[in-house]
Amino acid sequence: MTSALAQEADFSIIRYAQCWEDADVLLEALDIQPDEVCLSIASGGDNTLSLLTRRPRKVIAVDLSPAQMACLEIRMAAYRDLSHPELLELMGARASDRRDALYARLRPRLSVAARTLWDARTDAIALGIGGAGKFETYMRLFRHYVLPLIHGRRRLETLFQERSPEDRKRFYERRWDGWRWRLLVRMFCSQAVSEKLGRDPRFFRYAEGDVAAQVLASARRALVQLDPSRNPYLHWIAFGDYGDDLPHALRPENFDPIRENLDRLDLKTGAVEDLLAELPADSIARFNMSDVFEYMSGEDAARLLREIVRVGRPQGRVVYWNTFVPRSRPAALADRLRPLSTLSARLHQLDKVFFYRALVVEEIV
């Protein structure tokens, strides 16, 4: 079994320079126990590093894209050789005028492939590596050119003030959710614009429903139900940095636990389908699958889940997100995968990265 996506999309560019998936939610969903073996889609790298704070025996990080693996590699080098404040500077989470010098310190640690990629991206280094992807560029365009047409700086700052849920609802309904907001978000987040500027068109092949309407509805949840003043991901979209609350992997208390466990990471570039085919039965306890199932047909998704069940340990967990395509274990796997629906629904409500339709948590029976 191999990945159809691997044959079609261009993986030489960085698509996601950060993990746009909430690591707090992921960690609670996976419930990793010490000494377990985990498999994690590398993506931007942050969430794979977060898994190390639970002291698993091993985390196998896999991604089809060498560019995404280079994102993980540069972070690993940064945890090894930089201090925590320097890591935040390199990421773009704090102001800096010496990112090139920080990179020069890490460069010798990188593989030839990662070094070649980052050497060619001096622009991204200067900006902060967390802003280097196509998806982050899309968000930057939104921040610089679209958002100012909708709301002025003062109103934007008011949105991020701490307030009660009732106040947030009132603010959203009276001052935020006007016709400009709806119109411009509808235009900028439409499938057509998103395909051109944000995600690869092949990522939408199986998308269902009105993409922009879903973004609008989930933005309401992020601005009213969740607290914008404590949401680093939302802060990044609005201001280009995380503010005071950082994503899990970047919090000071997680720096040493990640650094101390970097040797437990095993990096594999390639399709997860191919990797699984080489692994023995009963060998992996926890699977962070990002949202890979929605880039494949329903049949391919079912086949991959069946492989996960074969390789997975009893009571192990599989966690993944649905953005625009509803995917979960098919009926044919009902006796092998049990949906943890109450947990999924609760965590979905807490998900600070608001644009997902669902979080799926399934237990291997």
Ligand SMILES: C[S@@+](CC[C@H](N)C(=O)[O-])C[C@H]1O[C@@H](n2cnc3c(N)ncnc32)[C@H](O)[C@@H]1O
């Ligand atoms: C697309 S990102 C997730 C981004 C985020 N959820 C979003 O859409 O905003 C997931 C990562 O999965 C990788 N990927 C997709 N299909 C894969 C496969 N079959 N095997 C390994 N990696 C895969 C992509 O290269 C990417 O880095």
